[in-house]
Amino acid sequence: MLHSATKFISGHSDVVAGLAVAGSKEIGDKIGFLQNALGTILSVQDSWLLLRGLKTLNVRMKASSASALRIAKYLEKENRVKQVYYPGLPRHVGTAIHASQAVSGGAVLSFALEDEDAVRQFVGSVTIPVFAVSLGAVESILSYPAKMSHAAMSKDDERDSRGITDGLLRLSVGLEDADDLIADFSKAFAKLENRKNLASGSR
Numbered sequence: 001m002l003h004s005a006t007k008f009i010s011g012h013s014d015v016v017a018g019l020a021v022a023g024s025k026e027i028g029d030k031i032g033f034l035q036n037a038l039g040t041i042l043s044v045q046d047s048w049l050l051l052r053g054l055k056t057l058n059v060r061m062k063a064s065s066a067s068a069l070r071i072a073k074y075l076e077k078e079n080r081v082k083q084v085y086y087p088g089l090p091r092h093v094g095t096a097i098h099a100s101q102a103v104s105g106g107a108v109l110s111f112a113l114e115d116e117d118a119v120r121q122f123v124g125s126v127t128i129p130v131f132a133v134s135l136g137a138v139e140s141i142l143s144y145p146a147k148m149s150h151a152a153m154s155k156d157d158e159r160d161s162r163g164i165t166d167g168l169l170r171l172s173v174g175l176e177d178a179d180d181l182i183a184d185f186s187k188a189f190a191k192l193e194n195r196k197n198l199a200s201g202s203r
């Protein structure tokens with residue numbers, strides 16, 4: 001099995017690494033031989049950072065997943081949010097299968113605003129999450145799949161049909177206090193609301 005250690009396993013946005021888990025010692029030894037021959041190994045610094053991160057994986061995942069669930073529930077109630085995608089929410093598609101295979105909904109969720117304009121305003125207003133393409137770290141990371149990770153997909157055929165619309169944002173929840181994140185988002189949504197009211201001329 002292959003894992004990325006760049007995300008939650010190291011967890012601090014400072015290592016690019018991966019691991020191959022072999023089902024037998026024989027295969028493990030073969031991989032080890034090839035690594036030794038080809039030099040495809042981690043540096044000393046990266047190994048040290050990875051081992052350090054690994055020690056707190058369990059508590060980081062628990063804390064971030066608990067916050068993600070709270071934030072997902074909060075986002076469901078925001079009227080500028082059209083849809084929340086998080087397998088820890090009861091109404092999410094496939095939640096029963098997910099619950100039979102995992103101990104929580106995890107630390108990553110996504111939510112859809114109405115369009116790119118709303119996304120730009122929201123991203124410009126939030127102050128706590130880092131706006132970047134990554135995920136799986138101690139800091140919360142907000143990313144915009146349509147223009148970042150999934151920009152290479154064609155809009156109509158691939159992105160929109162998979163729900164990766166121009167209004168979709170992905171949030172990887174870190175270790176900040178969930179109340180602080182929710183307050184930060186609430187302020188950003190309130191700003192969106194004000195602008196909408198100004199634009200439509202209402203008071």
Ligand SMILES: *Cc1c(COP(=O)(O)O)cnc(C)c1O
Pocket residue numbers: 003004005006007016017018133134135
């Ligand atoms: C995910 C990611 C990569 C790629 O890492 P993999 O372990 O190959 O998945 C590289 N850089 C950043 C910033 C990333 O978030």
